[in-house]
Amino acid sequence: MGTLAGVHLLHCDPFPVPLPEGHPFPMAKYAALRRELEALGCAGRLAAAEEAPIAALEAVHDPDYVAAFVGGTLDRAAERRLGFPWSKELVARCRASTGATLAAAGLALEHGTAGVLAGGTHHAHRGFGAGYCAFNDIAVAAAWLLERRAAERILVVDVDVHQGDGTAAIFADEPRVFTLSLHGARNFPARKAVGDLDVELSDGTEDAAYLAALQPALEEAFARARPDFVFVQGGVDPLHSDHLGRLSVSHDGLEARDAAVLRAARGLPLVWTLGGGYSRPIDGTLAAHVASFRALAKRP
Ligand SMILES: [Zn+2]
DSSP, X not given: OOOSTTSEEEEOTTSOOOOOTTOXXXXXXXXXXXXXXXXXXXXXXXXXXXXXXXXXXXXXXXXXXXXXXXXXXXXXXXXHHHTSOOOHHHHHHHHHHHHHHHHHHHHHHHHSEEEESSOOOTTOOSSOOBTTBSSOHHHHHHHHHHHTTSOSSEEEEEOSSSOOHHHHHHTTTOTTEEEEEEEETTSSOSSOOOOSXXXXXXXXXXXXXXXXXXXXXXXXXXXHHOOSEEEEEOOOTTBTTBTTTOOXXXXXXXXXXXXXXXXXXXXXXXXXXXXXXXXXXXXXXXXXXXXXXXXXHTOO
């Protein structure tokens, strides 16, 4: 197994969020993942994220929504849809998570590869947050690359078990960004957005069917998008042990998935974001995320 020493990674651990007792979101996985990766020897290239500038958020999100979330004036329905109780700490965390993906985009331009131990908040739409996602980090970073003309054609490969509906909707009319999502047909969100390429999987899908759906989707997406920059939302919630996933993919299956994604993106600047993972206990999720970052460190 290779070392992670060479890969630039960003984390958001200086931005903890206080959640009420019993809240279902596994906030503890982030720091635990950082500790595991540090133990693998990547501490030299691991940096704390900074909060994304408001202007970068407003390049993608409705300024009224940004102001309401940052200022704490979201109404109760909007807060429920987001899934987190509002706090100043939550705002800082969500801005930092987006700042991490922005910084990773810059590092990937320079070094080819960067990873984010947060992010992948793909249910955030232009004008509202949903499903634990306040700001769409990948969309913000993609818009920043386009604005700076640092990329001309961007592919978002979203292999989280939930559809990347926010990303798809944000870029529905943006031909320079291609969104691929491979997700559970019956999983959240109930109402799917229309991405450039959506692949729906049945409940209980196992490795062989999962990988058989993935490979042609990757080929089609890369052929149609002809990207010069790739973002990955590498959620590990297709895992059989996942509490929310509804699929039955093994650890080997996820490793084959990650390898296929990285093979398809060979030679292109790439940012890998964390995405979801809700195994109970959380160990299965952590092991799968660690495997993703190990694969990232060895990418061709
Ligand atoms: Zn997910």
